[in-house]
Amino acid sequence: MHGLRRTVRRIGACVLLAAMTIWTGAIVGALGWLFSAAMELAIRLIWRELPMRLGLGGIREASMAQWPFWFTLTVTVAGAVALAVNERRDPVTVTPIMGVIARVRKTGAYGDGRVLPYFTSALLPLAFGSAVGPEAGLANVIGSSGTRFGRALHGVAAACLRTVRTGEPLHARDGSKADADLQGLARKVINRCAAVCGIIVFFGLGRLAGAGLALPRLGHIQWNPADAAWAIPAMAEGVAAGALFVGMTRLAKLLGEHFGDHILLRNLFTALALSIVATVLPFMLFSGESSLDVLVRHAAEAGPVMLVAIAVARCIITPLCINAGWRGGQFFPMIFSGVVLGYALGGATGADPVFCAAFSSGALIAMVIRRPLTAAMIMLLVMPVASFPILLVSAYLASMIPLPRAFGGVPARNFPSF
Template sequence: MKPTTLANRTLFVISVIATGAIAGAFVWLLLFVMNLGITFLWEKLPAYFGPYFPLAACVVGGLIIGLFAKRFGPYPEDLNTVMSKVKKEGRYDYHDLGPMSIAALLPLFFGGSIGPEAGLTGAIAGICTWVGDRMKRFGADFQQLTSVGTMAALSAIFTAPLFGFAAPLTGDSPQGEGAQTIELPKTSKVVVYFCAIAGALGAFMGLGALTGGGGLSLPRFTDLHLGTHELAWALPIAAVGAAGGWLYCVFDSVLAQASTKMGDKPVLKAVIAGIVLAVAGIALPFTMFAGETQAEQLGEMWTSLSALTLIATGLVKVFVTPLCIRFGWRGGHFFPVIFAGISLGYGMATLTGVDPVFALCASTAALMGAVMRKPLMTVLLLFMCFPVKALVILLPAAALGAIIPLPKFAQANEKSQQPQQARP
C-alpha cells in the first residue's frame, strides 16, 4: 500500500471515530436542552395555572410550532425520509441546521407525543455531510461520513448498538447522481460502523456520566419469567399488541389523508393537534411526551391503575402520535409506540396475572412489528429495553405483528407517500 493511501486510510478511520463522537455529543446536547425545556415548562409553570395547564401549554405550543413551520418550512423530515436521502444521495442538506434543530425541539418542549429521533438524525446527517464535503479531497471514502454519522446517531439515540450496526448493512451503498462513492467490502463496513458507533456511544455516555443528564432511554426490564401460564397467554397478549400496531397504521393513513385535504394550513393543523393532545393528556396523562420517562413512572405505579386505564392509555397513544406527526408536531414515532406497547402489556398483565415483563415483551414486540414490518430490526431495537433471553418471545411476537395485513387504503398510503421537501 502506498504511503499516501495508507495515510488517507488512517485519516479516514480517525475521521470516522471523530464523526461518531461528534454525532453522540450532538445527540446528548439536544437531549440535554430538551430536558431543560421540559423541566422548566412542565415542572415550574403548572403551579401557576392549575390542572388545565396542559390545554394552555399545548395550544400555545401549537401556535408557535405552526408559525415556525409557516416561516421556515416543514422541519424536521421524518426518519424514513432522512434515511432514504442518505442512502440514495450519500448526503443530506445542511444549510438549515439551525431551524431544523429548533423545529425538532419545539414539539418536545410542549409535550408532543413524538420521539426526537427524526430531528436528531437529520441534523447529524447534515453535520456529517458538511464535514465530508470539506474532507473529500482526501479520498472518496470521506463521502461516506454522512451514512456513518447517521447510523452512529441512531445507536446513540436508542442506546442500541446492534440496531445502529445492522441498519446500514441492510441496504445498498449510497448512489447519488454523479457522486464519487466506493463499494467497501462487507468486512470494511463492519469495521467502519463499529468505530463510528463506539465513538458515538463513548461521547454520549461519557457526557451523561460527567453531567448526570442529557440521556434519553427507556427502562431496562430484566426480571423475565417464562412459565406454562405465560405460554398459555402468549398469543392473546401478542394479538392485542398487534391490534395496537394495526390501529397505528390505520390512524396514520387516515390522518395523513385528512392533513392533505386541509391543505397548507400549518398553524390551524398544529393548534388542532395541540387541543386534542391536551384533552387526551388531561384524561390520560401518560399519553403525552415521548414516553421514556413515562415508561419508568408507569413501571412504578402500574399496579395502582386499572387494566382499562392502562389499555386505554396504550390505544390513545397510538392515535395521538400520528396525529401530532401528521398535523405539524413533527418527530419520530419509535419511543411513543414502544411506550404504547408497554402500557398495553401492563394492562394485559393486570387482566391475566402473567409475569409483567413477559406481557411487555409480547405486546410491545407485536405492536412494533406491525408498525415497522421488519421483525428482525424490531427485535434489535427492543434489545434497548429487554434482555437478549427475551428473543424467544420478541421474535415470534414481532413476526405476528408484521404479518397482520393492513387495509388496502393504508397499504396504498404507505406506497404513495413521497418524502416531503423542506422549503429552502
Template sequence: MKLAKLANRTLFVLSVVVTGSVAGAFVWALLFVMNLGISFVWDNVGGRFGIYFPLAACLVGGLVVGLFAKRFGPYPEDLDAVMAKVKRDGRYDYDKLGVMSIAALLPLFFGGSIGPEAGLTGAVAGICTWVGDRMKRFGADFQQLTSVGTMAALSAIFTAPLFGFAAPLYGDGKDGGEGGDGPKGAATITLPKNSKIVVYFCAIAGALAAFMGLGALFGGGMSLPRFTDIHVGTAELAWLLPLAFVGAAAGWLFCVFDGLFERAAGKMGDRPVAKALIAGLVLAVLGILLPFTMFAGEVQAEQLGEVWTSMGALALLATGFAKVMITPLCIRFGWRGGHFFPVIFAGVSIGYGMAALTGADPVFCLCACTAALVGAVMRQPLMAVLLLFLCFPVKGVVVMFLAAALGAAIPLPKALRKDKGGNGGGQAEGAAPDAGQGAEG
C-alpha cells in the first residue's frame, strides 16, 4: 500500500512538471503566433501605407472581431472569471479550446490595447483539465492539474514567478482544499500545505523552463523592459505622495471608464459587430494622434524608454491617461483580453511624464506612478507589487508598496463598489474591483 502511494505521489509530481512545461510551451506558442500576426499586419502590410493605416487596420479588425464574436460567442473569458471557475469547480471546459485561442489572438493582431493573459490562461486551463480528466484514474487529486497549470501559465506570461505562485493561494481557505474529496474508493494523494508549495514550485519551474527555453531557441515571448537603476534621495521622497496620487488618479479613472463602458455596452444590447467597430474607430483615432496607445504595451514601454526625453511631459501624460480610457473601451466593446500589460504601460508613460515635470529620478517616478495605478485597479497592494517585480527593482519595493496601498485606498464611486471575492487573480480583466465579474456587460 505504501509503495502504491509513493508511486502515485511520484507520478503526480512528474505530471505537475510536465503540466507546467506544457503550459509554458503553449503560452510561448500563442505569443509567437501573436508576434507573427502583428508583424504581418503592421510591418508587411502597414509599412506600405502612411500614418493613416491604423484607421483601416482597426476598422477591419473591428469587423473581424465582431463577426467572430457573433458567430462563436463572447470569447475569451476574462482572467478573473477563468480563475474563479478553476477555484470553484477545479476544472475549465475545453470544448471550445480552438475558439478561445483564436479569439484571444484576433484583437491583438489588429492593435488592440489589451493584454493576452486572459485568453492564454483560459486555453491553458482547458488543456490542463483535459489532461487531468485522462489521468484521474490514478487519483482524484490529478484533477488539481487545472489549478497548477493555470498558475504556471500566469508565471510564464508575466515571467513573474512570485505573482504566479501567489495568485492561486490568495484567499485560499476551506474552499481551496489541499487534497480534494474525490469519489469513494479513489486513491487520492493528500497534499499537505508544504507539499502543495513544492508542487507549485515544480510547475513554475517547468513552465518558465519551457517558455524561456523556447524563447531562447526560436525568439518570441513577451516581457516588459527591466528597470534596474533607481535612486531614492530626499528630492524623490518629497515627490512620493504627489506621484502616487497622479498614478492613483489614473487607476481610479480606469475603473470609472470601465463602469461607464460596461453600461454603454449593455444598453447597446447584442450588437457585437457595431460595438467592435466603435472600439476600432476610437482606437484608430487615438493611434494616429498618440501611437503608443495601441497594442498591449510591452514593446511600446521599451520603445518609450528610448524616446521619452524628446516627447515632452504633456504628450507622455496624455498617452498614459488615454491608455486607461481605451483599454476598458476595447474590452467592454468586444476586443476582449487582459488589462495588466496596458495598465503597466500607462503607469510607465505617466511616470516618464512626471519625471519630465519634476526632474526626479525616472525609475523612482515609474515605480511610484505604476504601482499606484495598478494598486488602484487591482485593489490588492501585495499582488500589485508581486506583479511589478517583473519590471522594477527589488530596491523599490517599499516605494511600490506604499504607492500601491495608496492607490487601493482611493475610494471608488458607490456605483462601482462591489464585493471582493477570493479568486486569487486580483482585479477582473478590465473590471472594477469585483472578483467574479466578466469582461463585457
C-alpha cells in the first residue's frame, strides 16, 4: 500500500509538472504570436492603408514602386519621436537573439520579469519601417514573458521533482543543497519545455489566424558543372558584404555613442538616412523577409546592378538602425542581402542563382557571427535542404578570413569551431 501511494504521488507530480509547463508555454507562445500579429497590423495600417487614404497607393510589387520621400520621412520622423519618448520613459534595450539566448543560458532568466516594456520597445521600430528583423524583438518578448510567468512556477516545479524522486508528498523547499540543486533543475525543465510548447503554440496560432513569421522558400538548385566556376566569386561577394556589415556595425556604434544623451537627435538622424535610402532604392524598409520572394520574382527586371546596390545598402542601413536607436534583429536582413547577391551574380553570369545564393549568403552570415554551423542552419530557413553542404563549406571558409581590428568584430579563428 505504501509503495502504491508513492507511485500515485509520482504520477500526480508528473501530471502537475506537465500541466504547469504546458500552461507556461502556451502563455509565452501566445504572447510571441501577439507580437507578430501586432507588428503585421501596425505595418499594414501605417504603410498600406494610410497611403491608400492619402491617394498614394500601396506597394505595387510588379513595378517595385516606392513611397515618396515626404511620406517616408514623415512616418519615420514620427517613429523617431515615439522611440525617443519610449526610451526616455523606460530605457529597455532590445537585445539581439544570440544575446538573449546567452543570457538565458547563463542566468536562467531574461530581464526583470516585465513583458510590456520589451514588447513596446521591440514593436515600435518594426512598425515605423526600421530595416531590421523581427526575430530579436520576438526573442525579447518570449524571453521576458518566459521569465515573468515561469519564475512563479520554479518552486512548485522543484517540489514536483522532489516528489518524483522520493515519492514523498509535495512540500515547500527545505533550504538544503539538494533543494537548491532541485531549484536549478526545475528552472531548466520549466524554461526548456515551456520554450518547446511556446514554439508549438506560436506556429499553431500563426497557422490558424494567418499571422506570424513566414519566410519564403527558394526553389531547388538546378546547376551544371560550369556553374562551379562561379562558386568562389559568389563566396567572395558574400565575404565582402559581411565585412561591410561588420565595419558598418562598428561605425554605427561609434556614431550612436557620439550622440550621447541626445536620443531624439540620434533617432531623427537615423530616420533621415532610412528615408533617403528607401526613396533611392526599393525594398529598404522592414526586415526584407516578406519581400524576398517578390524581389526574386522580379530579379531579371531589377538587373544585377540594382540587386547589388540593394544588398550593399542593406548592409549599411541595417547596422545603422540597430546601433542608432532603431533596434531589432540582424539575421533576416542578412538573409535578404545574401540571397540578393546570389541572384545578382546569377543574373550577370547565367549561373544558377540559388547555387550562387548558397555561397554568398553562407559566407555573409559567417563573416558576421563567426559560427559556420549556425550560419548554415539559419540559411536553411529559406534555402533548399540540398544546399546545406554548400552553405557549410562557404560559411566555414568565410569564418577563417580575418577582419581589421578597427572593425571591432569577432576575430577570425584559424580553425573555427562549429
